[in-house]
Amino acid sequence: MANQVLDRRVVTFGSAAAHGTRLGARRAEVRRVLRTIAIELVLLVLGIGMLLPFLWLITGSVKSEAQVFAWPPVWLPSPVQWENYPKALTILPFATFFRNTIFIAVLATAGTVVSSSLVAFAFARLRFPGRGPLFLLVLATMMLPGIVTMIPRFILFKHLGWVDTLRPLWVPDFFGSSFSIFLLRQFFLTLPVEMDEAARIDGASNWRIWATIAVPLSVPAVTTVAVFAFINSWNDFMGPLIYLNSMDKRTVSLGLAAFTGIYSAEYNLMMAASVSALLPVLAVFFFAQRLFVKGIVLSGMGGR
Amino acid sequence: MASSKLLRSERRDAYLMLLPWIVGFLIFTAGPMVASFVMIFMNWSLLTPPTWAGLQNLQFLVHDYYVPLALGNTAYYTFLEVPLHVAIALAVALLLNARVPFMGIHRTIFYLPTVTPIVATALLWGYVFNPQFGLANAVLGWFGIEPLRWLNDPATSKLSFVIMGLWGFGSGMVIFLAGLQGIPESLYEAAGLDGAGRWARFWHVTLPMITPMVFFNLVLGIIGSFQIFSSAYVITNGQGGPADSTLFFVLYLFRNGFQFFRMGYASALAWLLFLVIMAFTLLQLWLSKRWVYYEVDRGGLG
Numbered sequence: 001m002a003n004q005v006l007d008r009r010v011v012t013f014g015s016a017a018a019h020g021t022r023l024g025a026r027r028a029e030v031r032r033v034l035r036t037i038a039i040e041l042v043l044l045v046l047g048i049g050m051l052l053p054f055l056w057l058i059t060g061s062v063k064s065e066a067q068v069f070a071w072p073p074v075w076l077p078s079p080v081q082w083e084n085y086p087k088a089l090t091i092l093p094f095a096t097f098f099r100n101t102i103f104i105a106v107l108a109t110a111g112t113v114v115s116s117s118l119v120a121f122a123f124a125r126l127r128f129p130g131r132g133p134l135f136l137l138v139l140a141t142m143m144l145p146g147i148v149t150m151i152p153r154f155i156l157f158k159h160l161g162w163v164d165t166l167r168p169l170w171v172p173d174f175f176g177s178s179f180s181i182f183l184l185r186q187f188f189l190t191l192p193v194e195m196d197e198a199a200r201i202d203g204a205s206n207w208r209i210w211a212t213i214a215v216p217l218s219v220p221a222v223t224t225v226a227v228f229a230f231i232n233s234w235n236d237f238m239g240p241l242i243y244l245n246s247m248d249k250r251t252v253s254l255g256l257a258a259f260t261g262i263y264s265a266e267y268n269l270m271m272a273a274s275v276s277a278l279l280p281v282l283a284v285f286f287f288a289q290r291l292f293v294k295g296i297v298l299s300g301m302g303g304r
Numbered sequence: 305m306a307s308s309k310l311l312r313s314e315r316r317d318a319y320l321m322l323l324p325w326i327v328g329f330l331i332f333t334a335g336p337m338v339a340s341f342v343m344i345f346m347n348w349s350l351l352t353p354p355t356w357a358g359l360q361n362l363q364f365l366v367h368d369y370y371v372p373l374a375l376g377n378t379a380y381y382t383f384l385e386v387p388l389h390v391a392i393a394l395a396v397a398l399l400l401n402a403r404v405p406f407m408g409i410h411r412t413i414f415y416l417p418t419v420t421p422i423v424a425t426a427l428l429w430g431y432v433f434n435p436q437f438g439l440a441n442a443v444l445g446w447f448g449i450e451p452l453r454w455l456n457d458p459a460t461s462k463l464s465f466v467i468m469g470l471w472g473f474g475s476g477m478v479i480f481l482a483g484l485q486g487i488p489e490s491l492y493e494a495a496g497l498d499g500a501g502r503w504a505r506f507w508h509v510t511l512p513m514i515t516p517m518v519f520f521n522l523v524l525g526i527i528g529s530f531q532i533f534s535s536a537y538v539i540t541n542g543q544g545g546p547a548d549s550t551l552f553f554v555l556y557l558f559r560n561g562f563q564f565f566r567m568g569y570a571s572a573l574a575w576l577l578f579l580v581i582m583a584f585t586l587l588q589l590w591l592s593k594r595w596v597y598y599e600v601d602r603g604g605l606g
Binding site: 054070071119122127128138141175274277285 | 571
């Protein structure tokens with residue numbers, strides 16, 4: 001029986017609908033609901049499993065020394081030792097660590113956004129010889145293992161006298177990041193050219209178009225780039241490890257790592273410090289979440 | 305002529321806008337790559353000026369007992385973690401894509417570990433895997449399994465790192481989600497009209513259309529996993545675990561460069577890893593022609 005209507009239910013439940021009976025359609029509907037419930041259950045169990053370590057982290061951060069070493073493990077600590085937090089954050093100068101980390105992350109983010117959007121705009125909107133090969137080069141550097149440039153970069157910074165300063169951790173970001181350039185270029189390509197042309201007729205320069213049209217219209221992509229840059233900078237460990245020595249220059253990552261040394265047995269303090277390090281990054285992530293994932297979707301859909 | 309002047313100014317603007325990346329590329333990428341290659345043939349401790357060493361570093365590398373050991377550790381970890389990572393990411397993305405309620409919350413929960421600072425993750429899992437008080441053995445206890453020594457046992461230490469890595473499957477998952485959402489409905493409708501059931505539609509529409517993402521995740525996953533460092537450094541205090549079982553390659557490299565100050569040798573190690581990674585990437589690229597399906601008129605890049 002030829003069916004003219006491209007109804008999704010018809011397509012999905014071919015056999016049932018072919019009967020043409022309402023009972024068949026309802027049976028298929030029940031099957032679909034059951035399937036959704038089953039999937040939801042699996043996701044729920046998996047989600048709980050993923051969250052267990054976080055729960056462990058949070059409950060552990062307020063445990064007393066005795067309960068940290070309790071077996072079987074205690075899930076609801078009593079007493080709830082909130083003092084772990086100020087204690088953990090003052091045992092080492094975490095205020096300084098946070099200040100340094102924020103400074104680096106903000107600069108790295110700003111640098112990445114500005115430089116990458118500029119470069120991406122050139123690739124997306126301007127014509128010039130070598131555009132194709134140069135973009136391929138940008139992509140190639142995305143796949144370059146960082147390890148092969150690590151040592152000479154260290155030596156370079158050493159010659160500049162920048163070791164044990166914060167500069168090696170944010171200055172390079174002002175020269176564009178391949179991943180960000182790629183993402184922004186893909187997004188710029190989706191912007192209508194007519195707006196550019198209208199602006200050009202009004203005498204706007206390319207720089208003007210970049211600043212007043214391309215970037216403002218690209219909030220999801222720019223936010224994605226910014227959030228990625230911030231989080232990567234905040235979470236970076238190897239960079240600070242190599243470049244920062246003095247206590248007053250260190251970042252939160254290094255501060256946390258110190259808990260494997262002297263205070264390695266103080267799991268509760270270690271957890272409290274970890275939670276403190278986690279919170280800002282989680283806040284940024286949640287704040288930009290919707291735009292964040294939309295940006296990944298855009299990069300995934302564009303040009304592939 | 306007006307048009308060529310316009311073209312010239314466009315070109316000039318383009319080069320100016322590209323300048324940051326080009327300068328950065330020369331200073332921070334191309335230059336260092338050349339420099340690190342040259343350094344293979346030198347002895348440089350940074351405390352004294354460099355001296356020419358010829359093939360000394362390479363000779364040492366060939367006889368260095370730790371090189372195959374570290375490579376082996378890293379390969380074990382990579383080839384266990386990456387396929388599992390991609391498989392789990394794909395499976396969960398498929399589940400999430402089935403239009404279940406609370407998709408946003410699930411997606412956030414699964415992505416959370418990726419956003420966590422690597423040091424916090426390492427410390428957390430160090431505690432989770434604690435043989436006496438850790439969550440891992442507690443969970444095993446729920447199923448009546450005997451506790452394991454996890455990170456303290458050379459037999460299970462790398463596995464512990466794999467589990468830690470798999471906890472972050474969210475990073476691959478969001479790529480798959482994006483890819484799945486990009487598959488046109490029309491393909492499914494056409495398949496349905498041809499009488500394809502749910503499984504057939506998955507096998508003949510979803511799977512082929514998602515292979516580019518699988519490839520992408522595999523390639524980047526292998527490149528990334530081969531360079532595992534921070535978590536191992538934090539958990540094993542830079543030592544490389546019980547009996548060198550978690551001495552991953554970059555950890556060994558770091559030791560040579562920043563603890564023994566043998567920059568020349570460290571550069572040789574870096575290039576060795578680079579070549580190994582390149583080899584696997586090229587291999588994947590070559591194999592991809594067999595199994596990756598690209599839509600013909602997708603526009604491509606550049």
